[in-house]
Amino acid sequence: MQKFEKLTGLVAPLDRANVDTDAIIPKQYLKSIKRTGFGPSLFDAWRYLDPGEPGIDHSKRRINPAFILNQARYRGAQILLARDNFGCGSSREHAPWALMDYGFRVIVAPSYADIFYNNSFKNGLLPIVLKADAVDRLFKETEATAGYSLTIDLAAQTVTTASGAEFKFDIDGFRKHCLLNGLDDIELTLQHVAEIRAYEQRRRQQAPWLFADKAGA
Amino acid sequence: MAAKTLYDKLWDAHVVRQNDDDTCLLYIDRHLVHEVTSPQAFEGLKLAHRKVWRVDANLATADHNVPTTQRARGISDPVSRLQIETLDQNCHEHHITEFGMNDPRQGIVHVIGPEQGATLPGMTVVCGDSHTSTHGAFGTLAFGIGTSEVEHVLATQCLIQKKSKNMCVRVEGQIPLGVTAKDMVLAIIGKIGTAGGNGHAIEFAGSAIEQLSIEGRMTVCNMAIEAGARVGMIAADDKTVEYFRGRPYAPKGDNWDAAVQAWRDLKTDSGATFDKEVVLNAADIKPQVTWGTSPEMVVAIDGNVPDPEKENDSTKRTGMQQALKYMGLKSGTPIRDIRLDKIFIGSCTNSRIEDLRAAASVVKGKKVASTISLALVVPGSGLVKTQAEKEGLDQIFKAAGFEWREPGCSMCLAMNADRLEPGERCASTSNRNFEGRQGAGGRTHLVSPAMAAAAAIAGHFVDVRELN
Ligand code: SF4
Numbered sequence: 001m002q003k004f005e006k007l008t009g010l011v012a013p014l015d016r017a018n019v020d021t022d023a024i025i026p027k028q029y030l031k032s033i034k035r036t037g038f039g040p041s042l043f044d045a046w047r048y049l050d051p052g053e054p055g056i057d058h059s060k061r062r063i064n065p066a067f068i069l070n071q072a073r074y075r076g077a078q079i080l081l082a083r084d085n086f087g088c089g090s091s092r093e094h095a096p097w098a099l100m101d102y103g104f105r106v107i108v109a110p111s112y113a114d115i116f117y118n119n120s121f122k123n124g125l126l127p128i129v130l131k132a133d134a135v136d137r138l139f140k141e142t143e144a145t146a147g148y149s150l151t152i153d154l155a156a157q158t159v160t161t162a163s164g165a166e167f168k169f170d171i172d173g174f175r176k177h178c179l180l181n182g183l184d185d186i187e188l189t190l191q192h193v194a195e196i197r198a199y200e201q202r203r204r205q206q207a208p209w210l211f212a213d214k215a216g217a
Numbered sequence: 218m219a220a221k222t223l224y225d226k227l228w229d230a231h232v233v234r235q236n237d238d239d240t241c242l243l244y245i246d247r248h249l250v251h252e253v254t255s256p257q258a259f260e261g262l263k264l265a266h267r268k269v270w271r272v273d274a275n276l277a278t279a280d281h282n283v284p285t286t287q288r289a290r291g292i293s294d295p296v297s298r299l300q301i302e303t304l305d306q307n308c309h310e311h312h313i314t315e316f317g318m319n320d321p322r323q324g325i326v327h328v329i330g331p332e333q334g335a336t337l338p339g340m341t342v343v344c345g346d347s348h349t350s351t352h353g354a355f356g357t358l359a360f361g362i363g364t365s366e367v368e369h370v371l372a373t374q375c376l377i378q379k380k381s382k383n384m385c386v387r388v389e390g391q392i393p394l395g396v397t398a399k400d401m402v403l404a405i406i407g408k409i410g411t412a413g414g415n416g417h418a419i420e421f422a423g424s425a426i427e428q429l430s431i432e433g434r435m436t437v438c439n440m441a442i443e444a445g446a447r448v449g450m451i452a453a454d455d456k457t458v459e460y461f462r463g464r465p466y467a468p469k470g471d472n473w474d475a476a477v478q479a480w481r482d483l484k485t486d487s488g489a490t491f492d493k494e495v496v497l498n499a500a501d502i503k504p505q506v507t508w509g510t511s512p513e514m515v516v517a518i519d520g521n522v523p524d525p526e527k528e529n530d531s532t533k534r535t536g537m538q539q540a541l542k543y544m545g546l547k548s549g550t551p552i553r554d555i556r557l558d559k560i561f562i563g564s565c566t567n568s569r570i571e572d573l574r575a576a577a578s579v580v581k582g583k584k585v586a587s588t589i590s591l592a593l594v595v596p597g598s599g600l601v602k603t604q605a606e607k608e609g610l611d612q613i614f615k616a617a618g619f620e621w622r623e624p625g626c627s628m629c630l631a632m633n634a635d636r637l638e639p640g641e642r643c644a645s646t647s648n649r650n651f652e653g654r655q656g657a658g659g660r661t662h663l664v665s666p667a668m669a670a671a672a673a674i675a676g677h678f679v680d681v682r683e684l685n
Contacts, residue, residue: 016539017532018411018511022651027630031282031296033256033303035364045653054296083532085412088445089651090630091347092254093363114381114415114447115347115361122365172379173238185365186265189373192234192242196270196375199233199244209468209476210246210340211273 002124003182007105008151009078012069013142019082020089021116025098029054038094039101043069073146081138082109086127087116096123106152108159110135121175122185126152128159128169154180220486222383223450224418227358227483231341233375243378246340248370250277250313251326252304253632254345258368259307269311270374276335277308277315280325281632285595285622288319297633311371324598324624327351327565331435332598334464338453338480343370348565348648350441354434355460356453356483358418361442381448382492384417385485388425390499395682397575398433399567399646399665401425401497402440403505407515409495414446417493420485421451425499431460432571439566440648443512452484506552506678507650507663509540514650516552518668518680524548543652544660545640553678555662559643560585560592560619560673561655562666564629567646568597570604572666577610579670579681585618586676592619593635595627619673631656644672 029041031054040058047070049062063070069077080099086109087095096119099107105125110132112120120127130138141161142148151160154176159167178185189196204211221229233242255277262269269275282297292298301318308315316323322333327348330336336352342359343349345367352359366376386405405421406413419441421434429437434451441449458477461467468476503517514537516523525537525548541548546555562568562576573596585592594614596602602624605611611621628635629647637643637659646669647654650661664672667681 015535017536020511020649020651022630022649022654026653026657027632030253030632031294031300033260033300035257035260045657051657085415085445088411089347089442089649091345091361091363093257093345093365096363111412111415113412113445115363115442119363119365122363172240174236174240174377185377186267186369186372189242189369189375189377195234195242196244196373200271200374203244207339207476207479209337209472212468212472 001122001178001182001184004105004124004126004154004179006151006153007078008149009105010074010076011079011081011138011142011148011150012074012077013081013139014068015083015139017083018085018088021087021092021095022089024087024095025092026052028052030092030094035097036101038098039103042098042102043067076103078103079106079108079150079152080104081135081142082107083135084109084111086112088113091115091119093119093123096120096125100125108135108138121179124179124182126154126179128152130159130167130169134167220488222485222489222491223356223420223452223483224358224383224448225489227339227341228380230339231358240377240379242375244341244375245343245370246274247330247336247342248275249326249330249342249344249349250275250367251281251344251346252279252300253281254364255307255367256300256303257364258345258371261368262371267372269313269371272312274374275313276330277304277313278323278326278329279304279318281626281630283318283623283625284633285625285627285635288623321599321603324601325565325568325626327439328569328597328601331355332464332600334461334467337461337467337476338457338483343376347442348439350447350449351435351439351565353438353441353448353450354431355457356450356480358448358450360447381418382416384414384419384446384493385491386419386421387423387494387496388421388499389423389496390425392425392428392499393502395667396502396504397665397667398429398436400502400505401499402437403507403512403515403663404502405497406440406444406512407505408497409444411443411511411513412445414441414444417446418448418450419444419446421449422485426451427454430571431456432569435569436566440512443648453480504665504668504681506668508544508546508552509537510543510650510652511540512648512650512663514540518552518678520552522546522548522550522552553680556588556642556677557644557672558590558641559637560589560669561628561643561645561647562593562669563595563597563627564647565597566648567666568595568601570601572646573601573605573610574608576666576670577613579667579684580617580619580674581613583617583674585673588676589673592673593622593628594619595622596624598624628655630654644669644678
């Protein structure tokens with residue numbers, strides 16, 4: 001997994017609550033068997049005026065000028081500002097893959113859907129929770145200031161504006177540790193093989209039917 | 218010992234190790250696999266030279282991409298085909314049991330798990346699919362996971378998890394005639410909102426929940442995720458035990474007796490406390506219809522499309538305006554004046570035998586309105602389809618002008634050829650009315666099977682209670 005320590009980046013605002021993962025990356029792209037290449041289809045139905053299909057040349061498509069991320073001033077943004085319940089709906093990990101592939105490393109919102117929140121960490125995408133009034137203020141400042149950027153410091157758990165205003169955020173220790181060090185969860189779990197085996201043995205005695213095969217022996 | 222909730226009990230029974238922080242290593246009893254969220258996980262496994270930890274804990278099927286017509290011809294879309302072939306290949310390589318596209322037991326992953334008895338009370342069940350909450354209907358701890366976690370389960374049979382908070386949604390009283398499990402869960406989501414269960418595991422309880430059949434309970438738990446909760450659960454009872462008796466993967470002989478005894482404890486202890494509680498009165502629930510692009514945008518059949526101007530919260534107001542624009546609806550329009558183009562009866566929410574029976578009983582002897590361009594019935598599994606045909610339900614649907622299809626996800630998310638065209642309006646028994654969910658520009662209204670059937674006949678929404 002990609003490490004995350006500190007980042008100063010351009011901010012793009014997506015002023016909508018309940019942005020679902022179907023909107024982040026529509027289903028037709030889920031047919032891919034790869035983890036990469038989803039960036040050009042991020043927010044596909046909002047970003048383009050014509051319908052998108054996997055495998056087509058996205059650079060030839062008709063851009064929707066009304067969609068916020070298409071504005072020149074937000075090009076190259078690495079931080080996405082969003083509203084409540086971001087990432088609700090389907091569990092597709094293609095959503096964080098698409099956001100990362102597009103160039104986002106951080107999302108700042110008042111709340112997230114649980115599965116999306118979890119999936120983000122597994123991919124080195126940092127979903128930061130700030131209070132609704134702080135997010136509101138960032139929305140106003142982003143919209144008012146061209147080239148608006150924020151500095152995210154994971155170790156210090158801070159979001160800092162160019163003018164020096166600082167917001168603290170919470171993150172649980174394990175996730176922070178993994179993200180700072182780019183650690184692979186599976187590797188960590190496999191350090192506990194003996195405990196997993198011991199659990200299985202205990203369980204097999206208590207509830208043998210959980211280990212029975214189809215014959216239900 | 219302190220009184221525990223059902224969620225506490227299921228959680229505690231599966232903790233392999235408590236980490237130093239507030240996460241646990243949680244053991245997974247059953248892992249369901251489908252073609253969309255697994256290829257990258259198998260690839261990751263291969264790249265790291267890892268093996269599947271416990272092969273027999275996995276069960277796979279192809280459901281999202283499969284065509285619902287002319288299966289013998291194979292899949293014409295090469296991208297879909299590759300994804301399904303990749304699943305076949307991965308299962309073959311790792312010796313995982315798969316109900317492939319042409320297996321009579323194939324179907325939607327959340328329909329076949331319980332149908333086979335492969336998901337059982339007291340288990341932890343995961344799948345790379347958010348509607349895994351469905352399996353909570355029998356006192357099971359079931360939740361959807363992402364692809365990285367699919368790989369984690371394949372490799373270790375465990376997940377690193379943080380416990381959610383306990384929430385109880387209680388529905389009390391007699392369920393009115395013509396009101397179904399789907400209406401109940403839509404009413405719940407309408408009340409608590411799509412983020413109402415975020416961070417929580419929801420237990421559905423109360424006398425109205427107890428009255429539901431196991432299939433109805435699955436419909437309720439299926440949509441827990443639409444209320445923001447990864448986990449939806451209902452205590453096990455006699456109906457639960459009877460449901461699993463004799464299923465292919467269910468325990469047999471002495472194991473069965475021991476299992477049943479253990480299942481008796483799969484309920485919240487009296488005196489246990491929840492972090493959050495919500496109570497609904499079943500008598501207040503009417504047949505529900507969503508009008509917007511989020512499942513919380515829902516009203517009763519006798520209501521009207523709401524007015525955003527009356528909403529005080531500005532983010533919500535904008536959301537409502539965007540939804541009305543997308544849905545092509547005017548505020549104040551009576552729900553029953555909304556005319557439909559297509560009807561979809563299917564999905565992991567409502568494609569089991571009882572759903573098809575309910576729809577068929579409304580349709581029997583009638584004809585689909587001439588203004589409806591397509592009315593689809595897509596059974597949840599091959600076995601549901603066979604059962605329905607045995608009961609003659611297929612004949613009822615076909616005589617009325619419905620198409621009777623092969624099992625799969627179909628128009629629930631339109632990854633195959635079944636979809637809405639831009640601007641088309643659909644009464645759907647599925648679970649998500651998000652923009653573009655059933656096809657780019659398509660407009661989805663979520664309803665129960667009986668309501669969808671009644672809308673097919675009338676061409677617009679009608680109150681099923683008035684048909685009886
Ligand atoms: S039927 Fe729909 S919601 Fe259910 S698993 Fe398939 S695509 Fe997902």
